[in-house]
Amino acid sequence: MLVATSAQMKTVDSTAINRFGIPGIALMENAGRSVALKCLELLKLQRQKTEGETRGVSRKAVIFAGKGSNGGDGFVVARYLHNWGFDVVAILTGGRCEEVKGDARINLNICKEMGLPILEVPTSEPETLKAVEAALATADLIVDALLGTGSKGAPREPVSSIISLINDCSSKRKVPVVAVDLPSGVDADDGSIPGEVVKATQTVTMGLLKRGLILFPGAEAAGDVTVADISLPREAVAAADIEMEVITPEFLRSLGSGENGRESVSHGVLFPRKHDTHKGTYGHVLVIAGSRGFTGAATLAAMGALRAGAGLVTVACPAGIQDLVASKLTEAMTVPLPDDGSGKVCPAAADAVLDAAEGKNVIAVGPGLGRTQSVYLVIEALLERAKVPLVIDADGLSVLGGKAPVIKKAAETSGFLPVLTPHPGEMGRLLQKSTREVQDDRPGSVQTLARDASCVAVLKGARTLVSDGRRIYANLTGNPGMASGGMGDVLTGMIAGFIAQGASPLEGALLGVYLHGLAGDLALAQTGEKALLATDLLEQVGPAILKLSGASSLSPSQAV
Structure with missing residues (x-):
């Protein structure tokens, strides 16, 4: 099982898109669906553990999405969970809808056309953060699609404050958190945590493991890690010349x-x-x-x-x-x-x-x-x-x-x-x-x-x-x-x-x-x-x- 750096992963994605002709939006779709399926599985398992108190699957999901492709994955997750009967709130963090570009914008627009509520959090204004707290107050599931593998350094505002709210909700109410690709705040290459970090229950990473998910302290923040097959050609992986792998x-x-x-x-x-x-x-x-x-x-x-x-x-x-x-x-x-x-x-x-x-x-x-x-x-x-x-x-x-x-x-x-x-x-x-x-x-x-x-x-x-x-x-x-x-x-x-x-x-x-x-x-x-x-x-x-x-x-x- 290979373990990629952020640069190697970028090479694999680029080769899949530019050499093999796989549309980036298709990879985003595969990624989002994989995360949504893991969310469904996680909630079913969680409900089984507490079935003596309550029956059925929890239905409230809060999706935190950034402006980049990681956020685009989050909008795909929101769409699938909505179609499966969840009450979904998508929270765009660090910008406004018009700032989202490319494939992520397409999936954001689909969510809007479907009538999913989109809460914009461009800054860490107190009133805006109160709205986020209100959404989290009744959440049964949180999805972290804030920052991707290319993010470096400590998360800036408003992402830093949002991460703090996510962790507070997860800790106090035992709400599971599913991270998309890697927990926001973890360096994808060395596992370092220079600032606030999402403490995930599960991480669904795309195509290949990332170094930051197996090196500490990032590994601890990642929780249980699943590698999702998003149909990256194995030839594209081979072309990246990845030198690190897990002993299996x-x-x-x-x-x-x-x-x-x-x-x-x-x-x-x-x-x-x-x-x-x-x-x-x-x-x-x-x-x-x-x-x-x-x-x-x-x-x-x-x-x-x-x-x-x-x-x-x-x-x-x-x-x-x-x-x-x-x-x-x-x-x-x-x-x-x-x-x-x-x-x-x-x-x-x-x-x-x-x-x-x-x-x-x-x-x-x-x-x-x-x-x-x-x-x-x-x-x-x-x-x-x-x-x-x-x-x-x-x-x-x-x-x-x-x-x-x-x-x-x-x-x-x-x-x-x-x-x-x-x-x-x-x-x-x-x-x-x-x-x-x-x-x-x-x-x-x-x-x-x-x-x-x-x-x-x-x-x-x-x-x-x-x-x-x-x-x-x-x-x-x-x-x-x-x-x-x-x-x-x-x-x-x-x-x-x-x-x-x-x-x-x-x-x-x-x-x-x-x-x-x-x-x-x-x-x-x-x-x-x-x-x-x-x-x-x-x-x-x-x-x-x-x-x-x-x-x-x-x-x-x-x-x-």
Whole structure:
């Protein structure tokens, strides 16, 4: 499922109209009808929930429309709802009827000819706003068609005041709000909210998802999002060269299918194993992690790899903590690394990790290692001399700030792109930017790191993003309960576990972030947000893999 910027969406629309000859008013008609159908569905569902108090479908709809094409969609919605028996009031905001142009004007005129009441709100005069409040006082449904995907910056008056009234009505009277394309006040490209914003119950977006609908805080304002098929030619979409897409189950199940004649990665990772296999068939992961006080990071990463399906896992950790790490791990092996006497690796560990890497299929390094010069030497040695894929996280990233040329050596040495899994703060250090700058442009940040460092970059957080430098993949699984210690360590292990089984670094990262989030969602159903721990998530990795594979062995209590 592709995710477009406002400019890319404009290109798609323009190509559909100018190259393929689809009239813009036909696209507007399809858009408006899609929204109207969602409104009908929403009100029916809402009424079912309160059927013990009142029967039938609510019939009062207030449509807020701007002067542009988004407002034109709103006038189409008004017409359909009117024809379906709703009492409809259309409120033109930010101008007068004679200022509306093009296809939007045609649909406005149709509404007027049909006798629909059109209230003009060109300014935020108190008397005018009182009329809007009166209309909202009896509304059962609100449609937001004020601002489109091209809108930038904080909404100006009178739109700002109207948004405030919409939110007040929705909050106090529990009136559902359906946004057309995206909630007014959300930036379509980065999800930022510079001023007032409509807090939608549902958003019906046209043709393709928009970045602002999946990136926070815009995603929160959007509510539930539906992508409406308005008959845009797929050739028009392809011509826009959209580089961002959502990680979906269908996409993951097809990973690697037919590529170079090999069996699909998803078949090897997600579906039942062949009978004539053994532990060596599913790869050997080396986890280099842990230091005194941070043994949990090593054990969580190891368990993440095991739960992902790796056949063997070995943990290389400072000698001073080996016994403690080993006592926490029943199924994994451990090897000691030279330490400095304080439970941290010493410079000699740089050669020792290369010895430990012999015979391994993938190396996960960084969780809980510490931020010392010795750790940098370990990471540098692996980047320059390891012959297998690397997954670098946590402290392994902290010592690499501004060292893209060093990271590039890994791809040159091993033939595999290393996987880097920073949170926003770590990403900032890698790119030598502030955390705020990273968060303000998450897609740009993850793509820049992947491109400049020749790696697969995984930018963690709400809506984790993955990039190989060419494409950007957005993950929609996961929940706020996962904002706790150890979650990233589990993810590191899971990615390594999938790579051990034959996934490429990019495929392993995509499978890892999706299934990690899905396991968190399954665990949430049992623990709630506040009590959710990384160990709870580990217990749900297996059910998550079953769910993604389409297996029927999940019990009702394990369903999301």
